[in-house]
Amino acid sequence: MSALGAAEAEGKAGSRRLPQVRTRNGVNEYKENQNLPYVSLTPIPGTVLEKNVKFHFAAFSLSKEKLSQFKCPKSILEKTSNDVLCKKTEIKTACRGILTPKMEDTCSRAESTLQKSSFDVHPESNKRQSKSTSDAVILSDDMESSQDGDSDEDASPVLDDFSELSPYERKRLKNISENANFFASLQLSESAARLREMIKKREPAEYKRKKPKKRENEIGCRRSMRLLKVDPFGVPLPADPIQPALEADENPLLPPGPLEMIPENQDDDNDDDNELFKGFIQTWAEMSKTSSKTTKKESSSLESYKASLSGMVISEDTVCKITRNSVFSVALHPSETRILVAAGSKSGQVGLWDLTQQPNEYGVYVFQPHSQQVSCLHFSPANSAHILSLSYDGTLRCGDFSRAIFEEVYRNESSAFSSFDFLTEDASTLVVGHWDGSISIVDRRTPGTSYETFTKCSMEKIRTVNTHPMHKQYFVTAGLRNVHIYDARRLTPKGNRPLISFTEHTKTLASAYFSPITGNRMVTTCADCNLRIFDTSCISSQIPLLTTIRHNTITGRWLTRFQAVWDPKQEDCVIVGSMAHPRRVLIFHETGKLLHSFDGECLASVCSINAMHPTRYILAGGNSSGKVHVFMNTKAAEFLV
Known part of the structure; x- marks a missing residue:
């Protein structure tokens, strides 16, 4: 097969x-x-x-x-x-x-x-x-x-x-x-x-900005001759003299002891100015001797009070710059015949303005008794020829018109002062508040230097101090966020606890003042944009809050802080500045109702610090540029020459 x-x-x-x-x-x-x-x-x-x-x-x-x-x-x-x-x-x-x-x-x-x-x-x-x-x-x-x-x-x-x-x-x-x-x-x-070879061979073109060539005959930018240090003809000016080195302290303390009243805004070589100033001093010295004692204060009815306020006006003649910079304190002389306004400034100046002298330049005198802010001014209740001024530099001075000097009442270089008030009617004893929360009781009757009782309180800072008008042993202090009432008889050097402490305030305080006649009310100014009025008719552990007035108190860093104060002749009315436009000064009733608003064409700035005349319808307000605005009724305006 x-x-x-x-x-x-x-x-x-x-x-x-x-x-x-x-x-x-x-x-x-x-x-x-x-x-x-x-x-x-x-x-x-x-x-x-x-x-x-x-x-x-x-x-x-x-x-x-x-x-x-x-x-x-x-x-x-x-x-x-x-x-x-x-x-x-x-x-x-x-x-x-x-x-x-x-x-x-x-x-x-x-x-x-x-x-x-x-x-x-x-x-x-x-x-x-x-x-x-x-x-x-x-x-x-x-x-x-x-x-x-x-x-x-x-x-x-x-x-x-x-x-x-x-x-x-x-x-x-x-x-x-x-x-x-x-x-x-x-x-x-x-x-x-081939593309890779082309990219590698290709190099980025460098663009260099060509600087323009300077022309020989080109005219350059114009420059100040002052900076070039040449005169208008091109001739070099001589070298400035070497200034001495400034001291470490920008505001050095003035020497202790009395200071002579020498106005800074007057020329010593001018005989006419010297004669006017001498006449000014002599007039006020004589007025203090002939002035009668003030009668008992009583509040008028609310309707008549409102009618009197509506008649107060301002004009160009009642506005004047009397200090170099911001006004920190204002006081009105209690005279019935003349109008004298005092203002303390940020730079330590004390300005006096006599409104009866016209034009205004003839009635204004500026002095330098302190080196820092003058936060508190008061005319003495016992002698109207004395004006007491307190400054942050740790000095308390008394201006005496009869002797034309500023004598030193109290000095403490280790602590800055914030406020003071009188503990007695004769102005012999004072209570002084310190920025670090301390309190000093000063007795002026001690020969030579004043006797001092220095004590520490339970407050971090003290902005204002005010005594009770009827019971002088009580005084109220306003601090950061708390208000305390102390009894001057119980103060000890080791430490003190207040009789009453107010805890209703949520932010920093600017002031706290008793009502001027009876002391039954107390008003506080707080940075939470509220004015609070308390019932102090009974000094006890519980003091009720009566009214809270909503008011804008945010002034910023360039304006002096608002301080609501009482009208000395009206027990139940409060005066305070305003940030509203147009500029104005407001008066509130203790119930919170707005009674009156002071305004006008001549008032174009914020008046943070205000003061009312104790017996007449005259209001003075200071702003942060050194100007003082005065509102007065027609009767008071008749005194202006």
């Missing part, structure tokens, strides 16, 4: 033991027969109708002698591997110029396809070597592409791997190969290399 006939007979015998055929997803699958030593499932191309392929499979067995016929020669394997390497190199070169990640992925798949195709050459070579056998492997015409990297790596290269690929996968591999060849024909790698 020939070899061909033996193979056919053996194939027929094997066909009887063919396992059952199962179909899944259009692909025929077979179970391997365990009885056969070698089984090969080879697809046989059939008729293709409407792109559907039918396959017929035949099983056969191979002996060890026949198996050697299917082994691929070494020369063919080497040739195939060389072809694969060449194609792999071409694909790498083509993909090197592709910059997108999608194209790079396509090239990598094409490379893997060519690498797998090396195993598909073996069946074709076996086919050419075993053309005489009936079990030769026949490949279809559309198997031009190879399997991608999804195949099993452990599979033997001798077996045909295309039997496990679906038509869709074969078509996809074919498209990948065609796309790789197309990209290789475009020579993208060479174009990308």
Whole structure:
């Protein structure tokens, strides 16, 4: 029997033991027969109708002698591997110029396809070597592409791997190969290399701003002759004399002891000015001797009081600048025949303005008894020719018009003073508040220097001090956020606790004052934009709050803080400045009702500090530029010459 006939007979015998055929997803699958030593499932191309392929499979067995016929020669394997390497190199070169990640992925798949195709050459070579056998492997015409990297790596290269690929996968591999060849024909790698070389050779242009050339005859910018230190004709000015070094303290303390009343705004060499000042001093000294004692104060009816307020007016003749800078305190002389206003400034000046002298320049005199802010001014209740002034510099002085001097009442350089008041009607004993929360009781009757009782209170700071008008032993202090009432008879040097403490205030306080006639009321000015009025008719542990008046008290850093004060001739009325436009000064009743508003064309600034005449309807308000505005009724205006 020939070899061909033996193979056919053996194939027929094997066909009887063919396992059952199962179909899944259009692909025929077979179970391997365990009885056969070698089984090969080879697809046989059939008729293709409407792109559907039918396959017929035949099983056969191979002996060890026949198996050697299917082994691929070494020369063919080497040739195939060389072809694969060449194609792999071409694909790498083509993909090197592709910059997108999608194209790079396509090239990598094409490379893997060519690498797998090396195993598909073996069946074709076996086919050419075993053309005489009936079990030769026949490949279809559309198997031009190879399997991608999804195949099993452990599979033997001798077996045909295309039997496990679906038509869709074969078509996809074919498209990948065609796309790789197309990209290789475009020579993208060479174009990308040329572009890289062009980008590297290209250097950014440097734009340097050319400086304009200076012209020799060009006229430069105009400069101040003062800065050039030349006169209008171009002649250099002489060098400035060397100024002496300033002292460490910008506001040095004035020497202790009495200071002579020498006005700063008058010329000493001018005889006329000297004669006017001497007449001014003599007039006020004589008035203090002939002035009668004030009668008992009584409040008038509210209706008559409002009618008198409505008759008070302001004019250009009643506005004058009497200090160099901000006014911190204002006082009105209690005279019934003349109008004298005193104001303390931020720089330590005390200005006196006699409104009966016209024009205003003839009636204004400015003195320098202190070196820092004058926060408190009072005319003495026992002698109206004395005006007492207290300053932050730790000095308390008394201006005596009869002797034309400022004598020193009390001095403490280690502590700054904030406010003071009289503990007795004869003004012999004073209570002085310190910024550090201390209190001093000063007795002026001691010959030589004043006797001092220094004590520490339970307050961090003290802004104002005010005594009770009827019971002088009681005084009230306003601090940061608390108001205390003390009894001067119970003060001890070691420390003191207040009789009454007010806790209704939420922010810093500016002032606290008893009502001037009976002391049955107390008004406080707080930074929470509220004026509070308390019932102090009975000094006990519980003092009720009567009224809270909503009022804007935020003045800022450039204006003097508001301080609400009582009208000395009206027990139940409070005077306070205002931030409203047009500028005005307000008077409130203790019930919170607004009684009157002082305004006018001549009032164009905020009057933070105000004072009312004790017996006449005259109001004086000071602003932060050193000006004093005076409102008065028509009867008082008749005294102006």
